[in-house]
Amino acid sequence: MAAAQRIVIENCSIATVDAKDTEYATGHLVVAGNRIESLGAGRAPEGLENVVRRIDATGHLVTPGLVNTHHHFYQWITRGLATDHNLFNWLVALYPTWARIDEPMVRAAAQGSLAMLARGGVTTALDHHYVFPKGSGDLSGAIIGAAREMGVRFTLARGSMDRSEKDGGLPPDFAVETLEGALAATEATVREHHDASFDAMTQVAVAPCSPFSVSTELMREGAELGRRLGVRLHTHGSETVEEEQFCKELFGMGPTDYFESTGWLGEEVWMAHCVHMNDSDIAAFARTKTGVAHCPSSNARLAAGIARVPDMLAAGVPVGLGVDGTASNESGELHTELRNALLINRLGAHREAALNARQALRLGTYGGAQVLGRAAEIGSLEPGKLADLVLWRLDTLAHASIADPVTALVFGAAAPVTASFVNGRQIVEAGRLLHVDEDAIARSTREEARRLAGIAAQG
Numbered sequence: 529m530a531a532a533q534r535i536v537i538e539n540c541s542i543a544t545v546d547a548k549d550t551e552y553a554t555g556h557l558v559v560a561g562n563r564i565e566s567l568g569a570g571r572a573p574e575g576l577e578n579v580v581r582r583i584d585a586t587g588h589l590v591t592p593g594l595v596n597t598h599h600h601f602y603q604w605i606t607r608g609l610a611t612d613h614n615l616f617n618w619l620v621a622l623y624p625t626w627a628r629i630d631e632p633m634v635r636a637a638a639q640g641s642l643a644m645l646a647r648g649g650v651t652t653a654l655d656h657h658y659v660f661p662k663g664s665g666d667l668s669g670a671i672i673g674a675a676r677e678m679g680v681r682f683t684l685a686r687g688s689m690d691r692s693e694k695d696g697g698l699p700p701d702f703a704v705e706t707l708e709g710a711l712a713a714t715e716a717t718v719r720e721h722h723d724a725s726f727d728a729m730t731q732v733a734v735a736p737c738s739p740f741s742v743s744t745e746l747m748r749e750g751a752e753l754g755r756r757l758g759v760r761l762h763t764h765g766s767e768t769v770e771e772e773q774f775c776k777e778l779f780g781m782g783p784t785d786y787f788e789s790t791g792w793l794g795e796e797v798w799m800a801h802c803v804h805m806n807d808s809d810i811a812a813f814a815r816t817k818t819g820v821a822h823c824p825s826s827n828a829r830l831a832a833g834i835a836r837v838p839d840m841l842a843a844g845v846p847v848g849l850g851v852d853g854t855a856s857n858e859s860g861e862l863h864t865e866l867r868n869a870l871l872i873n874r875l876g877a878h879r880e881a882a883l884n885a886r887q888a889l890r891l892g893t894y895g896g897a898q899v900l901g902r903a904a905e906i907g908s909l910e911p912g913k914l915a916d917l918v919l920w921r922l923d924t925l926a927h928a929s930i931a932d933p934v935t936a937l938v939f940g941a942a943a944p945v946t947a948s949f950v951n952g953r954q955i956v957e958a959g960r961l962l963h964v965d966e967d968a969i970a971r972s973t974r975e976e977a978r979r980l981a982g983i984a985a986q987g
């Protein structure tokens with residue numbers, strides 16, 4: 529077998545986000561094939577063979593690639609609507625439009641969402657897709673294809689809804705699948721696309737949408753299906769006060785107890801939001817190692833509240849960051865969520881240093897890898913792990929006067945991405961995507977957004 533080709537990155541600061549938070553003020557990193565081979569202080573060792581590229585990264589901070597743990601790509605073509613609504617009113621306003629999506633719309637929206645994530649340093653993306661109108665084509669295939677084209681590592685959380693208005697749920701009747709249909713399609717998606725290998729670029733999770741859009745049977749059987757197939761489980765939980773009331777009225781208990789009763793707490797589960805959690809809810813998550821996708825901007829946009837992330841971390845709950853769908857977080861960026869997570873959690877805890885810059889970076893990298901079940905492979909820069917990493921430029925006007933690079937990255941303006949690598953392959957160069965045409969994506973997303981708005985207006 530031919531020896532792996534090496535890329536040497538030198539003269540940069542490095543934040544490894546390993547268990548000891550090891551950092552190098554001036555260091556080097558060697559990539560061999562799709563793995564990190566070595567890293568450390570000073571220059572790379574002399575005499576390395578097969579070096580195909582040497583990058584002088586003076587003025588840069590190198591970190592693990594960012595990991596996004598919650599998103600709804602299709603919402604890229606319904607951004608900027610229902611801008612002053614809370615969650616339930618926003619959902620009711622948008623469901624009728626969302627139920628008209630088709631395969632070309634979903635493909636364009638996935639490209640738009642992925643492009644915005646990747647340009648901002650995301651190397652592992654996730655799409656929780658739960659709207660599958662009848663006859664709308666191969667939506668899962670279109671989404672996975674878009675991620676593959678861009679070169680981003682990807683998890684499709686195959687969502688579903690089967691509790692519509694006639695069953696006391698929130699979505700309209702025509703927007704949902706049947707229980708049997710949703711389970712069969714989810715299993716088929718796992719069997720077709722899930723790759724369990726160490727360097728997998730595509731994984732699939734089982735992901736019924738939320739307690740107010742999914743039957744108790746689908747929650748329970750979805751959890752069983754995911755565990756039987758050996759894949760992860762994802763859903764929305766404890767997002768708003770209204771959801772808590774809904775659960776109490778319909779199930780006679782709060783969301784966390786409902787999740788526990790349906791098999792939805794466990795180390796293979798991660799849940800978006802978890803805003804309305806009391807001490808015993810947090811203790812239940814910690815005890816069962818259930819993960820959380822913290823989505824600070826979306827929670828602010830929909831006036832949902834502030835998740836208790838500092839308390840969750842203190843209790844040992846795995847926490848990652850999520851953009852959430854871009855109909856509730858129009859920016860679609862994850863790197864700005866590092867800063868938002870830090871600021872919002874200080875507001876929420878009303879305590880100095882409730883979250884610090886290094887904890888925020890950890891949420892966006894290692895924490896995300898943990899909740900996706902991939903902490904052995906990605907999320908930190910360590911020899912043997914996959915080469916998913918970002919070079920952030922910190923020597924320009926925006927950051928040059930801040931001495932500490934991690935402080936500059938988290939507290940400062942959104943830092944330019946000079947280069948981003950996934951699986952040892954470069955996907956971003958000087959802030960532009962290398963394998964897709966951003967301008968063509970901008971045009972097609974605009975066209976598909978207009979087409980969807982036109983169809984929705986006809987009712």
Ligand SMILES: [Zn+2]
Nearest residue numbers: 764800852853
């Ligand atoms: Zn969501």
